[in-house]
Amino acid sequence: DAKTTQPNSMESNEEEPVHLPCNHSTISGTDYIHWYRQLPSQGPEYVIHGLTSNVNNRMASLAIAEDRKSSTLILHRATLRDAAVYYCILEKGSNYKLTFGKGTLLTVNP
Amino acid sequence: DAEITQSPRHKITETGRQVTLACHQTWNHNNMFWYRQDLGHGLRLIHYSYGVQDTNKGEVSDGYSVSRSNTEDLPLTLESAASSQTSVYFCASSESLGLSNNEQFFGPGTRLTVL
Numbered sequence: 001d002a003k004t005t006q007p008n009s010m011e012s013n014e015e016e017p018v019h020l021p022c023n024h025s026t027i028s029g030t031d032y033i034h035w036y037r038q039l040p041s042q043g044p045e046y047v048i049h050g051l052t053s054n055v056n057n058r059m060a061s062l063a064i065a066e067d068r069k070s071s072t073l074i075l076h077r078a079t080l081r082d083a084a085v086y087y088c089i090l091e092k093g094s095n096y097k098l099t100f101g102k103g104t105l106l107t108v109n110p
Numbered sequence: 111d112a113e114i115t116q117s118p119r120h121k122i123t124e125t126g127r128q129v130t131l132a133c134h135q136t137w138n139h140n141n142m143f144w145y146r147q148d149l150g151h152g153l154r155l156i157h158y159s160y161g162v163q164d165t166n167k168g169e170v171s172d173g174y175s176v177s178r179s180n181t182e183d184l185p186l187t188l189e190s191a192a193s194s195q196t197s198v199y200f201c202a203s204s205e206s207l208g209l210s211n212n213e214q215f216f217g218p219g220t221r222l223t224v225l
Contacts (some may be wrong), residue, residue: 028213042219043200043202045216046215049213074200096204097155097158099155102150
């Protein structure tokens, strides 16, 4: 299965934008890019996903490189409630299985 | 509102005992999943099901079994609990939309301690 690489941790200030990077150089044409986050002592929650085009929803934006070998999750204005571990995951099309890595621990400073 | 629940939330058991963790979802989702989460490993897939009577092994299935007799429930059984199975267990469900896994909804987790 294709792997993802994320920084172990990142830090941001409240109300500033946050760009969380993910490398997936071995991605195949049918792999979807998913982002989940896990707040302390909770189960993971879905953030966003995409295939080729950039995606926006109420939580975040997903920017996908043209060659699809990397992507960036963008939180437009970080809040203290956004402090969590963020997982970048590749899913084979119609597979429905998610393989979680270790993710990026995002700290948001007041 | 639709939801996914897990019970018990906390469980302490002894080595060698059989333990069953319950997962119940009211989303009417076809897909259900069990993960375990340990420090330093992230979440790892134990078993999954794409529908009633369907079960599949995940990455770390040894020592675990599941059965899917209806859409709503996927109980996870540890046949003979071992200390290595001390972990936090998460259940999840998702809808089959044909092209991709739109969103997996996760339960609150069960913290299992095997002494």
